[in-house]
Amino acid sequence: MPRVSALDMPDVPQGQLPPHLELQRTRVLCNSDAPIHTENIQYSGAYASMGVDNSDGLNKFLSNFKVEVTKLTEEDMEFDMVGIDPAIANAFRRILIAEVPTMAIEKVFIANNSSVIQDEVLAHRLGLIPLNVDPRLFDYMSENDAPTEKNTIVFKLHVRCERGSPRITVKSDELKWLPNGSEFVLATEKQGSNSTAKPKTYTSFTCSQDTMPEFSSNPISPKYPDIILAKLGPGQEIELEAHAIKGVGRTHAKWSPVATAWYRLLPEVSLLQEVVDERAEELVKKCPAKVFDIEDIAKGKKKATVARPRACTLCRECIRGDDWEKYVSLRRVKNHFIFTIESTGALPPEGLFTEAVKILEDKCESLLTVLS
């Protein structure tokens, strides 16, 4: 966009931004040296002198906001979110990564570990296993809470490699869910050994988790059965109990419900002048993402067209060298987000996004309560 001196500009019609300002307001221009106009003009009175109201207002937002899902599987999804400010879109992304809770193994009680993998490394590996359980069914456990069926899930793992047999690989499917809680008796209990009462263990479950309707038909297990935990040589053994609790990714990444969640802005590639013949061929060849196509126009002449702007990776190959920047303009639409969510498995990706939005709502609600 060439710069125009203010004196040469035609009179600005009131109530409407001149085209170059409108472009700066709504697009990032990706020039060969650096992107420009990356900022978002949020202030409602930014264009007041031109009689333009820059506030999005709730009503304007309600009528302009659009969502379109482009891909949805059990594990990941991609959708377009149009007409929203990055401040809000980024809040959703940050909440997805750090504040939507899941269940993950937090405490590991190791009774025996003669394998080559150290206790703490093994415990760390266990923590990172995604669990196939809806975290909404559980409570957070704070420091002084006793582990109960409402806040703890217990797994046991007991594998031994017999002498004389070949080495074995311990995978996540060896983790067996204990719906009745821990089986390890508390050390302080043993001396007193009151034979009539049930010995105290590391958890105090009042009922079995598998009697709960959510789990009776759908037992808790690791999401994937084939995650390698350790390898055992002949004579080696691992015996442990792993306790999973509810937490958020802000504390530790093992509680993050997403492998990753990110967005990119919609690319917009536009040809400022016609690109024909050899130059058209050259342009098509330059682009590794195959954004351009060739169209035949009359008399054996060829013309380049922008066929797949969405595929543009912004490598800027097409504006390198010569005066290509005069022909091609690379832009990004500032309020069009291509959002991708990859779930680790506890909740489907669309459920995660809904929960993330709810969490932001809850935050507003609590701020409102403390303010009044």
Next chain:
Amino acid sequence: MAMMMSSRHCFKVKWKSLTLLMEHGIHADHSAATFSIENEDHTLANAVRFTLNQDPRISFTGYSIPHPSDARVNIRVQTTGDPARDVLKDACQNLMGMCQHVRDTFDKAVVDFKRSKVVDAMDVEH
């Protein structure tokens, strides 16, 4: 006993709840104040700053995190005359309204997508 977990959504139980620590400067002039909020970060502050900025009663707003190891954020609100606290409340309300709309629109888009998938699958069968 078995029903204790039925359909109750524990997301409501906050992980760490937000607290308003102080409101600086509100006594001298109620149209300008700094709200110091604990256990929140850019996620809420930046979103609220956006909705605040969209309010024509605002003359200046911004936020800062005074120290990265304190879980605290300061939101500065200066208005053209209205009480800063009320304008901040309205901004929260607007943000909530936006969130609800995002959720509704998103849920609808997911349903539409799933339905179109079912239709596609049926077309293939025929």
